[in-house]
Amino acid sequence: MAESKTAPQNLQRALHHAVFPGGARIRPQLCLAVAAACGDDDPDLSIAAAGAIELLHCASLVHDDLPCFDNAMVRRGQPSVRAAFGERVAVLAGDALIVLAFQYIASCSMRSPLRLAPLLKTIAASVGAPHGIVSGQAWECESKVQLSQYQKEKTGSLFEAATAAGAQAAGADADTWKPLGEWLGEAYQVAEDTCSDSGMVMQWSTRIHKPCFWNQALGFFRY
Structure with a gap:
């Protein structure tokens, strides 16, 4: 990420904090794997x-x-970004990351500029409304709460975008790969919520860095 000495330093530090060292990078790896499968x-x-x-x-994690x-x-x-930099900077950092994503792409x-517009449409739809992360x-x-719709939109939408975008970047049919992303996303959300709701899968809780019983503490009873 480009940095500037004249930009607000707290915001720049918050952006770096939000992205690095990062988690498992499942979604970008999935995107690249599909692109490779389609010839890339x-x-x-x-x-x-x-x-x-x-x-x-x-960005979605910062806002979450x-x-x-x-x-x-x-x-x-x-x-978290809000713990390290405060609520106001966290809101701005999440917003800035959304803009940065589209600036980057x-x-x-x-080599194939005609692929850019449909690719942007796919990615944008996965984060907005009516069926993206925002809606989730x-x-x-x-x-x-409609549980299946919640899972599909909050988590499945970006997994679906990862597979579709990987195919589109390689010039392949996105619709062929969307179901894979949707299934993986829903499975991931179920695993995460099961940890948070049961307190039994401590190893998984450690990997995602989300406390067990977190959903109960927030009043979310999904199962």
Whole structure:
């Protein structure tokens, strides 16, 4: 990420803190794996797509940890952005990461520029409304939660985008790969929620750095 001496330093430090050292990088790896399976004839574009997807994921985590949502003080084994830099900087950092994701992919040196527009459409749809991460987070503001829709939107949408974008970056059919991403995303969300709701899978809790019984503490009873 480009840095500037004239930009707000707390914001720049917060952006770096949100992205590095990072987690498992499952979504960008999935994007690159699908691109490779489809021939990956434009690696610069597939790498940019993978990077953008990870930046959007990091943005969602920053916002998820805010006091109005999970109110989490720890993320990926270190203080969350809101814990380290405060709520106001965390809101701005999450917003900046979303913009940075699209700046990154739009500025890459691609061989196939005609693939860019549908690729951007796929990625944008996965984070917005009516069926992206934003909508998934919004289910936590509803009195009644549609569990399957919540899982699909909050987690499955970006997994689905990862597989679709990997295919699109390589010039392949995105629809062929979307179901794989959707299934993987839903499985991941179920595993995470099961840990949070049962307290039994301590090893998984350590890996995702999310305390067991976290959902009960927040009043989320999903199972």
